[in-house]
Amino acid sequence: MGNIKHIYEAGIDNMVVLISTSLDGKNYVMTSGTVAEVSHTPPLLLTSICPERYTHDIIRKSRVFAVNVLSKKQKMLAVNCGSKSGRDIDKFKEFHLKYRLGECKVPLINGCLANIECRVVAEYPHGDHTIFVGEMVDATVIGNRKYSSLLLSDMNTVGPRFLWEILRKIPGIFILKKIFITQKK
Numbered sequence: 001m002g003n004i005k006h007i008y009e010a011g012i013d014n015m016v017v018l019i020s021t022s023l024d025g026k027n028y029v030m031t032s033g034t035v036a037e038v039s040h041t042p043p044l045l046l047t048s049i050c051p052e053r054y055t056h057d058i059i060r061k062s063r064v065f066a067v068n069v070l071s072k073k074q075k076m077l078a079v080n081c082g083s084k085s086g087r088d089i090d091k092f093k094e095f096h097l098k099y100r101l102g103e104c105k106v107p108l109i110n111g112c113l114a115n116i117e118c119r120v121v122a123e124y125p126h127g128d129h130t131i132f133v134g135e136m137v138d139a140t141v142i143g144n145r146k147y148s149s150l151l152l153s154d155m156n157t158v159g160p161r162f163l164w165e166i167l168r169k170i171p172g173i174f175i176l177k178k179i180f181i182t183q184k185k
Ligand SMILES: Cc1cc2nc3c(=O)[nH]c(=O)nc-3n(C[C@H](O)[C@H](O)[C@H](O)COP(=O)(O)O)c2cc1C
Pocket: 016, 029, 030, 031, 032, 033, 034, 048, 049, 050, 052, 053, 054, 055, 056, 078, 079, 081, 082, 083, 084, 085, 086, 087, 152, 155
């Protein structure tokens, strides 16, 4: 038997979502590739979050979160919210995220395929992650979907962000970017 580190190496795929939460009027969001249904009655789902993520501590305090289901067109959003921390920046401002507040006062991100609001009913630290079990309180689902859900396997393909990650290592690229942006104005 060969060794694998992640289950997707065995061909098990998963949806990529944004987990949003709020504390003391401030909003937080991170990308997650671990959402699964736990129970139908009551309706429970889980997401697994590493304690190093800022969102982890915020959810532990706020006891609420929302699962925002992304479409294949929202890959950049997944990359952005999954590569910057709420410790350093306000991702809602930085990435121009439009939202409305749900019943539990969590931000429900506009333009997603679905928004599911949850109250934390249990948390289980295991290995390097904590499993948060949430009871679904309310959900908005967009009908007539033009694009299907974003999957972990979609994240492996090369996108413009990854191209920029390579380009930014070239000395002088920031000066070129500045000139280019000034000319465009
Ligand atoms: C596709 C993708 C899936 C991710 N899935 C998870 C996950 O399931 N659990 C987790 O703790 N971090 C996951 N991350 C990493 C966090 O989104 C990332 O560390 C983020 O910057 C944390 O932000 P925060 O510090 O504001 O909470 C994922 C990142 C990406 C790009």
